[in-house]
Amino acid sequence: MIQVKNLYHKYPNKEAYAVNDISFEINKGEIMGFLGPSGAGKSTVQNIMTGLLPLQKGQILYEGTSIKNLDKNFYNRLGVSFELPNLYEKLTGFENLKYYAGLYERETEDPLKVLDMVGLAEAAHKRAGSYSKGMKNRLVFARSIVTKPEIMFLDEPLSGLDPTTGKRIKEIIEAKRDEGNTIFLTTHNMFLAEEICDNVAFINEGRLIAIDTPKNLKLQYGSHSIKVEYRVENQVKTEIFFIEKEEDNKKLQQVINNKEIITMHSQEATLEQIFIKLTGRGLS
Structure with missing residues (x-):
């Protein structure tokens, strides 16, 4: 139309x-x-x-x-x-x-x-x-x-x-x-x-x-990610790591080895995450 x-x-x-x-x-x-x-x-x-x-x-x-x-x-x-x-x-x-x-x-x-x-x-x-x-x-x-x-x-x-x-x-x-x-x-x-x-x-x-x-x-563009909550100096920080990216895998291992993990969950990629992946910037 x-x-x-x-x-x-x-x-x-x-x-x-x-x-x-x-x-x-x-x-x-x-x-x-x-x-x-x-x-x-x-x-x-x-x-x-x-x-x-x-x-x-x-x-x-x-x-x-x-x-x-x-x-x-x-x-x-x-x-x-x-x-x-x-x-x-x-x-x-x-x-x-x-x-x-x-x-x-x-x-x-x-x-x-x-x-x-x-x-x-x-x-x-x-x-x-x-x-x-x-x-x-x-x-x-x-x-x-x-x-x-x-x-x-x-x-x-x-x-x-x-x-x-x-x-x-x-x-x-x-x-x-x-x-x-x-x-x-x-x-x-x-x-x-x-x-x-x-x-x-x-x-x-x-x-x-x-x-x-x-x-x-x-x-086409989505990949599973892992959402991790961990403690840093009495504060809780949240990060999302795309497991298909070598850099993110290395960062995730560092967090697991060196930080106090509170929660860790796998999740499906959102449209916002795909947008960030394709453009390198967020939607805000």
């Missing part, structure tokens, strides 16, 4: 490309997760795909039609959730959704129903400016689904949310996928990506490092 081919983007006064030769496809009814640290290029790709940034070089096709040739009917099909809340803070949560829904030429959801879905029913008639950070993020997410979109772009949808609320939002995203929505999700939350994404792309410094299902990425 969505094809991105050889996408490049460079910001003014910058020598390096923020997005450097990225290509991928998303089928209808799939969640594509873009996984990478802050500044990796995730949001830039999303902004180009939604028309917020101009297409400088490459192709973006929706059902075979270039983004350059799409009209307002296409944008009526989109739902977008930004990482940083961009709300009308003098309006209530209900008024924010009502106003936003009124901009679309299509059937929309009842704002009160959507606010209830994201746990904001009791705050529906309070000004958005009085909301906490987590409440504002939920309102931004609610805005992305109030228009009954067919294609959703979600940028760090669980940012600032407690585990219970995060679980609720995650379930809504999965339900939208099951209804046939196509979802592009940018995140550095590897747990979210592993749990709900059909395919995951690793992006680092503007380049696509790997792309596949979470399971296949683990099979």
